[in-house]
Each structure stands twice: as structure tokens, then as C-alpha cells.
Amino acid sequence: MTGSSGKRLYVALIHHPVIDKHGETIASAVTNLDLHDIARVCRTYGVNGYYVITPLKDQMVLVNRIIDHWITGVGSTYNPNRQQALELVRVKATTAEMIGEITEAEGRRPRTVATTARRREGSLSYRRLREMLVDAAPVVLAFGTAWGLSDAFMADADFILDPLTGAGTYNHLSVRSAVSIILDRVLGGEI
Amino acid sequence: MTGSSGKRLYVALIHHPVIDKHGETIASAVTNLDLHDIARVCRTYGVNGYYVITPLKDQMVLVNRIIDHWITGVGSTYNPNRQQALELVRVKATTAEMIGEITEAEGRRPRTVATTARRREGSLSYRRLREMLVDAAPVVLAFGTAWGLSDAFMADADFILDPLTGAGTYNHLSVRSAVSIILDRVLGGEI
Numbered sequence: 103m104t105g106s107s108g109k110r111l112y113v114a115l116i117h118h119p120v121i122d123k124h125g126e127t128i129a130s131a132v133t134n135l136d137l138h139d140i141a142r143v144c145r146t147y148g149v150n151g152y153y154v155i156t157p158l159k160d161q162m163v164l165v166n167r168i169i170d171h172w173i174t175g176v177g178s179t180y181n182p183n184r185q186q187a188l189e190l191v192r193v194k195a196t197t198a199e200m201i202g203e204i205t206e207a208e209g210r211r212p213r214t215v216a217t218t219a220r221r222r223e224g225s226l227s228y229r230r231l232r233e234m235l236v237d238a239a240p241v242v243l244a245f246g247t248a249w250g251l252s253d254a255f256m257a258d259a260d261f262i263l264d265p266l267t268g269a270g271t272y273n274h275l276s277v278r279s280a281v282s283i284i285l286d287r288v289l290g291g292e293i
Numbered sequence: 294m295t296g297s298s299g300k301r302l303y304v305a306l307i308h309h310p311v312i313d314k315h316g317e318t319i320a321s322a323v324t325n326l327d328l329h330d331i332a333r334v335c336r337t338y339g340v341n342g343y344y345v346i347t348p349l350k351d352q353m354v355l356v357n358r359i360i361d362h363w364i365t366g367v368g369s370t371y372n373p374n375r376q377q378a379l380e381l382v383r384v385k386a387t388t389a390e391m392i393g394e395i396t397e398a399e400g401r402r403p404r405t406v407a408t409t410a411r412r413r414e415g416s417l418s419y420r421r422l423r424e425m426l427v428d429a430a431p432v433v434l435a436f437g438t439a440w441g442l443s444d445a446f447m448a449d450a451d452f453i454l455d456p457l458t459g460a461g462t463y464n465h466l467s468v469r470s471a472v473s474i475i476l477d478r479v480l481g482g483e484i
Contacts, residue, residue, distance in 0.1 A: 146459035184465075266477075268337035268339060269337070269339025272377060272378075273337050278467070286477065286478070
């Protein structure tokens with residue numbers, strides 16, 4: 103079964119640097135449902151923290167207002183399940199700030215694993231990532247919004263995870279679906 | 294690998310009869326993102342059709358307008374990937390109408406599998422469902438919106454699928470996450 107592997111895992115939802123439809127690097131907008139859906143799946147699989155990375159000040163304010171509503175505001179009594187999920191969310195302006203915070207909390211630098219829908223040379227298998235999570239060292243699993251993580255972000259990551267593939271060549275999953283499936287693959291129990 | 298098992302599978306998103314927070318049977322509202330996220334994951338895993346069940350006339354009109362926008366409207370040229378996904382969506386007023394349409398198309402009545410977050414006696418394992426999809430007979434996998442499928446719906450289903458479990462007792466996944474994970478479990482390739 104799952105055990106405590108999730109305690110070594112952090113999920114990061116990146117809003118910058120990501121690419122748009124034309125391949126240009128942009129900062130995308132945070133969406134309410136990305137916060138909720140991904141926090142709920144992180145909580146279900148015992149992930150240690152869910153980082154939302156956005157350099158945009160107004161977006162940081164928005165995310166913190168949503169979180170406050172559900173953690174200490176009226177949402178906390180309306181739906182305590184959401185409270186438990188959204189408690190995992192931390193907002194940071196940059197990936198470097200996130201890495202710094204995790205390094206301080208864990209006493210060692212986390213390894214970073216980037217996700218992509220495209221196949222890359224030497225990518226990491228789900229089986230190997232699952233094994234990595236049994237080790238003591240923390241891991242950050244990074245997901246891009248919009249049209250995905252920028253090449254610069256991918257180049258900086260320690261590992262790139264195998265893309266998800268389904269029945270054919272179509273693999274245009276939402277980031278919410280991708281996070282859900284990948285967490286089940288690396289932290290889910292025997293089926 | 295996955296093969297053609299998805300060709301025997303239909304996904305149904307039920308908006309009635311489902312229960313609300315207090316256990317009362319209601320008709321829930323269709324959401325735009327349920328259409329998109331679930332259509333995209335259905336398309337990725339090669340599912341044969343994605344039925345949206347709602348008895349509410351205005352909701353049926355809304356869903357058909359959204360689908361038309363992406364299949365034949367400006368959305369079809371803006372993002373052809375969405376077109377390919379939303380082509381799978383069919384809207385019906387009742388589960389019975391859906392069963393009738395599938396029975397006519399397939400030449401045999403589909404078996405129905407209901408999903409729930411709660412454990413039930415004699416529920417179907419993911420492994421067994423995966424095996425069922427290798428058979429020729431079609432299967433409808435039904436998901437409830439709001440607080441889940443009603444007891445009456447569950448009682449009518451041929452099978453009830455094992456609940457998804459994560460690392461602990463928390464399993465308050467969004468229906469979008471649940472569909473994504475379950476399709477990967479029953480149609481995904483070796484990892």
C-alpha cells in the first residue's frame with residue numbers, strides 16, 4: 103500500500119515560466135479550480151505540500167484570499183473537507199523561493215521532476231519515481247499550466263518524467279487530470 | 294499496452310439522480326469544466342462515448358451550445374484538440390435513454406458500473422473491470438456529480454466499483470480527478 107511516500111513529495115503548479123499556444127514564455131492566470139482539484143488530490147494521496155508559483159502580485163493576493171476563505175473563513179465550517187485540502191497550499195513568487203523553503207524545512211535540497219506531454223530522451227519512468235519516493239530525500243513534482251513548462255524550466259529540472267500516454271496519440275489532458283493520474287501512479291496502492 | 298479496450302467503454306456523468314450535502318436527491322448543474330476535462334481524458338484513453346445526463350432542459354441547451362462552439366463554431370479552428378475531445382459528448386435526459394442508445398448502437402445492452410467514494414459489500418475491483426473491458430460486451434461507467442450517485446441509482450447498477458483510496462481516510466476527490474484516475478487504472482498501459 104501507499105505508506106508514507108507522499109510525505110517526501112511536494113507538488114508545484116507553475117504559472118511562470120510556461121509557454122502559450124505560440125511557444126512564447128508567459129505568466130498564466132491562476133484558476134480557482136486548479137487550487138481546489140489539485141489540493142484535494144494532494145490531500146487524498148498524502149502529499150506534503152502543494153506550491154502555487156506565480157510572480158504576479160494580484161494573483162498571489164487572489165490565491166491567499168481563496169485559501170483564507172476555506173481555511174479560516176466561512177468556507178471552513180461550510181465544508182471542512184476543503185479546509186483540510188487547501189491547508190496544503192503555499193504561494194510563492196518563484197520556484198527558487200519554493201526550493202529554499204523546502205530545503206529549510208527538510209534539511210536538504212529537494213530533487214526536481216518536471217512533467218511534460220512530449221517524450222524526451224532519458225526521461226524518468228513512473229516506477230523509478232515511485233522508488234525515489236521511498237528514499238528519504240524530498241522530491242518536487244512540477245506541472246506547467248497553459249501550454250506547459252518552458253524549455254528553460256525543463257533544462258533546470260533534475261529529472262523529466264515520462265509523458266502520460268493513453269490509447270493513441272491524443273494526450274491533451276488538463277493539468278488537473280495529469281496531476282491526478284500521476285499521483286495515483288506513484289503513490290496509489292495496489293489495484 | 295491499452296489496445297482497444299476503451300472502445301467497449303462509455304463514461305456517464307450523472308446530474309440526476311445525485312445527492313446533495315444533506316443526502317437529498319437533486320438535479321445538479323452542469324459545469325463547463327466537467328465537459329472539457331472529462332472529454333479530454335476520455336479522448337486520451339480511447340473511450341467510445343461520454344454521456345452527460347441531465348433532465349433539465351436549459352442545461353441540455355447549454356451543453357449543446359458549448360459542444361457546438363468547439364465542434365463546428367469558432368472554437369473548432371481556435372483549438373482542434375478540444376474539437377476532437379468534445380465530439381465524444383452526448384447529452385441525454387435520463388440514464389434509460391443513454392442505455393437505449395448504446396444498446397441500439399452495440400446490438401446488446403451495456404453492463405452498468407456505478408462509482409462511489411464509500412466502500413460497499415461485493416464491489417468490483419479495478420483488475421476485474423479491466424478484464425471485463427477485454428470482453429466484447431459494452432460497459433457504462435457512471436460517475437455522480439454533487440455529493441454522489443443516489444442509492445436508487447446504485448441499486449439499479451449491475452456493479453459497484455471499489456472506491457479510490459489514497460494514503461489515508463481522506464478521499465474527497467473532484468469528479469474530474471476520479472474519472473481521470475479510474476480511466477488510467479482500467480485503460481492505461483503498463484507503467
